[in-house]
Each structure stands twice: as structure tokens, then as C-alpha cells.
Amino acid sequence: MELLPFASFLNPDKRLFWVYMLSSLFIAGVYLLLYKKEARLNLSKKLWLHKSAQLDYLYFFVNYSLKVAIVLPVLFGAKEVALLTNRALFSFFDYNLITGVNYQLIVLLYTLTLFVVSDFTRYWLHRFLHTVPLLWEFHKVHHSAKVLNPLTFYRVHPVENLLFGLRYSVSIGVVTGVFIYFFGGAISVVEILGASAFVFIFSLFGSNLRHSHIKLVYPKQLEKFFISPRQHQIHHSRSHYNKNYGGYLAIWDSLFGSLCFSKDVGKIHFGLGEEEKRFSSVYQLLITPFINLSRRFV
């Protein structure tokens, strides 16, 4: 992780990587050409200079520094988790290195497993963030955004960053530990410009539009498998918090009964309603969850 927030634009592991931004911009452009009526709102000062948006821009920098200080140390745990998993498998099942396997197949399998497992744990953590009262207080920070823009993705409380970091370390650590146990060195991730191929493809197809007012929908059949930008926007709707927890894949929402299709929802309102007011400065974004908790539990 780079120390400067600007490095996000140059790092293919980040959603703000310039290639992803450019592709999102391209998709948005085509969308607005097709739906000219929506151009006015999407290009308006009212949207981009909205108080909530301004707070996103400012908070992006603050959150970045906090993340480097708090989350980075946790991420080093992935290595230990991988080693622990590997050792555990050894003590239970002794030695089972599979040699002479098709190298490309293993690499593909590892990349795919990593992607699916990571998406699965992301789904559940996100769901818990809504359903566990204590966690919801922190996740409110993200949902307090009144308007959406790509930087809203980073409007996340450091505690939530920490949880997502932990989740990631455990996911990647366990998967890597298992793969190393069976396939040894035959696992280096298939990469395109340094990012995992799957993430690269998904990010290219407009991840950045998830937090925007471009109502990009997928056909219903596709929305059963992949979360469309509109489906995530629906998740930000006050009346649909309990729908579409998914990251890239919609299959978890399908499986666990929280899927909502774009065409089933009409007009939506973002934000927290009345409570928004208590999330209107950087200081408040950081401190309100704790104040709420102390009221709630003390």
C-alpha cells in the first residue's frame, strides 16, 4: 500500500486506478448519450459539489492516512494465516503435495478460488455490518452519503476498514495455505498489470459506477450472477439496506435471500434521512459511531 493517496490512481489493485476510472468514464459517457435526460443531473454542480460529495473528497485523504496506520499492520497477518493453515493441514493429513499437475490449471484455479472466497467473505461481513447493531453504527458512515460518487467507496469508518482488512487477510491466507499444501510453488496469481485478472475485468466494467448516479442495470438474468452498479445503488437506498450486500458476485445474495433486481425498484433516496446530520464533517464521521454506541450500550 502506498503512503500517498494519489498512488491509488496508479495502482491496478485499487478501484481508482486510472484505467478503471477511464473505462468507467467511457461507460458513463455512452450511457448519457443513450439517456440524454439524465445528463443534466449527472453533470450538475449540484451533484459534484454537494456537501456530502465535498465531505467524501476530504474524508478520502483522512481515511487514507488512518488506513495506513491502522489497517496495514493487520494485513501482514495474511502470511501468518497462510502458514498456520499449511501447518494445520500437515498435522492432520501429513504430506500431500500433488506434483506433475497442469501448471496453468492450478494458477487459474487459485486465482478463481481467491476471487470467489474473497467475494463470499465480503458478502458476509457486509451483511453483518448491517445486521449486528454494534457494527451497523460504524457502517452508517458509508450509508450517510446523500449523493454517490466514486470516492464514496472510501467513505468508510476505520473500524470497518480494519474488519475488511482482517477478513481479507484470513480469506487470502486460508486459500493460499490450502493451495500451497497441495500444489506448493505452482501458485502465483494470474495477473494483468499487477491486478488479479478477475478483479481487473470487473473493475474495467465499471466498478466505479457503483457509487454514482449512472443507473447502469444488467439484464435480470445477469443480475442473478453479477451485482450491477444500479443494484449497489439500490443497496444505498434507505428502504433497501437489507438487499444486495454483494461485491462482484450476486450469487451470495441469491443463495441467502437478499437479492433485489434493478427493475423491481423505482425511485430511491440515498442517505440516512434525519440521522445524516450527525455525519456531516470529518470529525463527525469518525466520532459519531462511538457516541451512538455509548448511548446505546452504556
Place this chain on the structure above:
Amino acid sequence: MRVVLVVVFMVQIAFSAEYLVSISKNILIKNARDASVKSEKLVEALSKKDLKASRERFKESIVAWKKVQATYVAGDFDEMMIDIPRLFDIYHHGNEDIHAQLSRIFASDEALEFALFKNSHKSINALEFTLFAKETLTQREFQAAKIMAEAINTYISEIYEFYKANHQTFVGNEPKANSAILNALIDSSYKLKEWRVGDGGGFSKKYRKDADDSRNEYYLSKLSKEAVEAIITAHGQLMFDKEYQNFSTMVIQAGAEQELEIIREALRRSLMLLDLDSESFASNRALYESLERVHYGYYLSLITALQITSKIVDADGD
């Protein structure tokens, strides 16, 4: 975009890492050539029916062969090569009692070319039995030993030819070559500690507290220690600081220098512990543990080199 990607891949393909060229030339090809030459000399000694010289040549052959076996990567580049080592080295693989079978064959008068029809009958282990089970050899046993040595020489030469012919393929595919080398080391270090030292010494999972020297590889020829030493030496060829570039070059580049030091230290210690001991491993638990550390070190360096933590893709919220 596509142009950039194509260029990136082209550069990757055209690029052959210097350390891989060095490993291929200084270790893989060189060790295989050495083993091929030594096994040929063994055939010559057997042709002269000189038992003392043959036993000496046998020792040189197995020391050379163990190095090739410890770093065997041909199977990763050609499926046809996967089983070659097992065809003439059946240690821990052959469940059948070849000693009894060979004794029967030597006592009969069936033509040897037909009698020794199984691969295991012509293996290194069969040859060891033939050369070391008794003080003297009959004409028929000499003749059989020569047939075995020729078969062994054929296989080892095939490996040597394979490495020579596939040098470019090996050096031109860095991820695959790295994976093959690392897996060879992981596999070899496991079998070294668990089978070659642990089973006979009574430390392995299978034979805990049940030592029996006769389980050692090359128990009859009393070359168990030499075999273990050869294997550790081969690991050292790849991992120690040598005058040529080797696998440690890559491990350092990948940022696992500390882990490399753990492996080196364990390899050095294993060599040291080996010198102190007799042919029996039963009283040498420290050696078993040191080799276990080598095995563990390879996983440790792999996990570090993967740098999985840097692959944080949107670890953030949603």
C-alpha cells in the same frame, strides 16, 4: 490497452532469467551429465567383473544420481518424464520383495534378458542387492548386474539428454521453472527427513519410536549417509551462496532473504550433524529435526515470496 498487455506478455516470454540459465547449466545439466558418466563407468567396471571397482563405481553413481533426483524438474516440463526416476529407483515405491525374486532368478538358469523382465529387477535397488548382499559374485550375478547398470545408465542418460534439449523451454518460462524447482525441493526435503532419515531412525509419523536401520536407503551398501549427504549437497547447489547464480538469487529478489537464511542454516546444520553420526540414524534425532526445518523453510520462503499481502484489491468496504 491491448497493445500494452501484448507487449507486457511478449517481454515476459522473451525474457530468460540469468539465474535460470545458470541453474540449468551449472546444476541440472551438469549433475545429470555427471550421473550419466558415472553410471557408464559402472557398466565398464562390471564388464571387467571387478567387484571392488564396481562397488566403488556404484557408490559414485548413487551419489551423483541422488543429486539429480533431488532437483528433478523434467516431469514438470514433459509428462512423459514424470515416472522416469521411479522406473529405476524403487526406494519406498516397490512393495514387492525384490530380494527374494532376484535370489530365485540368480538360482535359476533362465536367460537373464527374460528373467529380469520387470523394471524393478533392473533398478538401482536391485543392483545394490546384487553387488552387496554377498561377499563374492557368480558369473551369472555379474552378468545380471551389468544388465541392471546398463538399464540405469539408459534412464539417466535420457534425463541428461532431456535437460540439454529443453534448456530454452526451462529458462524461457520463469514462473513455471520456479514452481518446478521449489516443488522439487519441497518434495525432496520431505522424503529426505521422513523416509530416508525418519523411517529408519524411528522419528517419522509411520515408524515413531520404532527404529530399524534396514529401512534406510542403501542399507546393504552402507551408503545411506552418503546418499543423504548428496541430497543435502544438491539443495545447497540451489540455495547456498555459490560462485554461480542459483535459486537463492531469485529468493532474495522475491524479498525472502530472512527465510533463505533459515534454510541455509538448517542445511549447514544438517551436513554438520551428518558427519558426526554412523550409518544409523537412530540416535540422530537432531538431524531429523534439522531436515524438518529445511522442509518448513521452503514453505516459509514461498509464502513470503508470494507477497500475498500486496495483492490487496479493494480490501476496503462497500
